[in-house]
Amino acid sequence: MSKTFPYQRGRVFMDDVFTGIIAEKEGWYTFTYDEDYLKTPGVKPVSLTLPLRAEPYREKTMHPFFDGLIPEGWMLNIITDNWKIHARDRMGLLLLACKDCIGNVSVVAEKDWE
Numbered sequence: 879m880s881k882t883f884p885y886q887r888g889r890v891f892m893d894d895v896f897t898g899i900i901a902e903k904e905g906w907y908t909f910t911y912d913e914d915y916l917k918t919p920g921v922k923p924v925s926l927t928l929p930l931r932a933e934p935y936r937e938k939t940m941h942p943f944f945d946g947l948i949p950e951g952w953m954l955n956i957i958t959d960n961w962k963i964h965a966r967d968r969m970g971l972l973l974l975a976c977k978d979c980i981g982n983v984s985v986v987a988e989k990d991w992e
Contacts, residue, residue, distance in 0.1 A: 886969045888985040892924050900944060900985060902969035909941060910934040924983055940968045947976045947983065 887901040890909070898911040909928060915921055916930060923930050925943035935941060948971045949957060957963065963970050973987040 886973060887988045888969075888973045889988060890924060891984045891986065892922070893982045894984075897921075897924055900969075900972070902940075906936055906938065907940045907944075907969070908934045908936045909944070940972070944972055944985070947979050947981075947985070948972055949975055 885901070885903045887899060890897050890900055895915070896912055897915050898909060900907070900909045902908075911930060911932065913932070916932060921930065925941075927943050928935060928941065939945075945968060948954070948968065954965065954971075957971065957975055958965050961974060963974060965971070972985050976983075976985040977987075978984060
């Protein structure tokens with residue numbers, strides 16, 4: 879039996895520019911580009927696998943690009959042990975570990991944004 883996790887949301891930034899919202903609710907993951915971001919000339923997608931579009935991306939599993947931002951191996955073990963977060967809580971891990979990850983994309987939990 880799979881464990882379900884509560885509704886969670888995060889703001890996605892690329893080069894410190896707000897690009898959109900990633901969310902998990904009722905077993906679905908969504909990523910939606912911000913309307914203002916889409917209207918800005920010359921903007922780029924956060925990933926080649928997530929081309930710019932107004933419609934949300936909706937999946938039963940976390941999109942591989944975002945899942946790939948989550949640490950693996952010994953670093954994942956440190957996070958799950960120290961913060962008592964379940965390794966299957968992919969959204970929780972993304973929001974916890976990817977505020978300042980390697981590369982130009984970061985994800986900040988909405989509760990941390992206020």
